Amino acid sequence: xxxxxxxxxxxxxxxxxxxxxxxxxxxxxxxxxxxxxxxxxxxxxxxxxxxxxxxxxxxxxxxxxxxxxxxxxxxxxxxxxxxxxxxxxxxxxxxxxxxxxxxxxxxxxxxxxxxxxxxxxxxxxxxxxxxxxxxxxxxxxxxxxxxxxxxxxxxxxxxxxxxxxxxxxxxxxxxxxxxxxxxxxxxxxxxxxxxxxxxxxxxxxxxxxxxxxxxxxxxxxxxxxxxxxxxxxxxxxxxxxxxxxxxxxxxxxxx
Amino acid sequence: xxxxxxxxxxxxxxxxxxxxxxxxxxxxxxxxxxxxxxxxxxxxxxxxxxxxxxxxxxxxxxxxxxxxxxxxxxxxxxxxxxxxxxxxxxxxxxxxxxxxxxxxxxxxxxxxx
Numbered sequence: 001x002x003x004x005x006x007x008x009x010x011x012x013x014x015x016x017x018x019x020x021x022x023x024x025x026x027x028x029x030x031x032x033x034x035x036x037x038x039x040x041x042x043x044x045x046x047x048x049x050x051x052x053x054x055x056x057x058x059x060x061x062x063x064x065x066x067x068x069x070x071x072x073x074x075x076x077x078x079x080x081x082x083x084x085x086x087x088x089x090x091x092x093x094x095x096x097x098x099x100x101x102x103x104x105x106x107x108x109x110x111x112x113x114x115x116x117x118x119x120x121x122x123x124x125x126x127x128x129x130x131x132x133x134x135x136x137x138x139x140x141x142x143x144x145x146x147x148x149x150x151x152x153x154x155x156x157x158x159x160x161x162x163x164x165x166x167x168x169x170x171x172x173x174x175x176x177x178x179x180x181x182x183x184x185x186x187x188x189x190x191x192x193x194x195x196x197x198x199x200x201x202x203x204x205x206x207x208x209x210x211x212x213x214x215x216x217x218x219x220x221x222x223x224x225x226x227x228x229x230x231x232x233x234x235x236x237x238x239x240x241x242x243x244x245x246x247x248x249x250x251x252x253x254x255x
Numbered sequence: 256x257x258x259x260x261x262x263x264x265x266x267x268x269x270x271x272x273x274x275x276x277x278x279x280x281x282x283x284x285x286x287x288x289x290x291x292x293x294x295x296x297x298x299x300x301x302x303x304x305x306x307x308x309x310x311x312x313x314x315x316x317x318x319x320x321x322x323x324x325x326x327x328x329x330x331x332x333x334x335x336x337x338x339x340x341x342x343x344x345x346x347x348x349x350x351x352x353x354x355x356x357x358x359x360x361x362x363x364x365x366x367x368x
Contacts, residue, residue: 170355
């Protein structure tokens, strides 16, 4: 074994892909917030305090649309409700931590560092809540920095905001692809897509996202439970899909 | 309605509260209590469903009145297919986002965004 690297450097290396991908998204978000009338101080504050790409993009686009404050806050609440689901799924790894630690951890939890931490907790026995918090803070640092720069260059360049907005869509798409484990997850993803359209058109708010998520995930759980109970783990629906590239990544990080 | 920087500051602080509550409460409750096994099994399907729903909102829904636009944002649809391919092959988040942005910017020249 080589000489031990300090823990903060090891965790930084694990967080780096996430941190780097925050740069284009953070820049895009900073530019949008600038267009919505936020100065650089406010943009830095919102990045530090709210730290949610989806929420910040939504604040920007609703301010541009002149929505009143209470409407923005209600929409945000429904958008942020999904963190309740992320939080519950991480909570099993947060035993034996203090209440103060949970406060700090919850404050900078978001989709992307959740994805990194969930994967590490599930595959690495040595992964501790402290490491997870470090991942959150590295990503927070890069996110805030990129937003600040985006805010500052916002008045220098003129960009089509619909295009900038796609940064977040691409990020979510990437996370969907990373979640694909078997044919059943593909089917559940398609089901979630159909349910999302129907429920958003009917409910006329982002609450439709929450409804579609709960229904689709429940169906996935029920089907998997049924298949496992009937001894069909190796069947067509639950057979693992392994892309060639992922094996290389796994062996690299496994050393 | 035109908001001042003071209004914006209040909005940011209230947003922080709104974002913090759903993050904190389940963590707090479930870190001291045993989660039922079925709940964990169910949560396994939450990320894939949620992220799909968010993508669908960006690509197929006009959020000004929540109507379904079908192929109205064709540039985004084609770019999304490119992103899926890049993400599947590269497994790289940064590459997926950057190539996605380049793809949508180029496609926007010839297709509706």
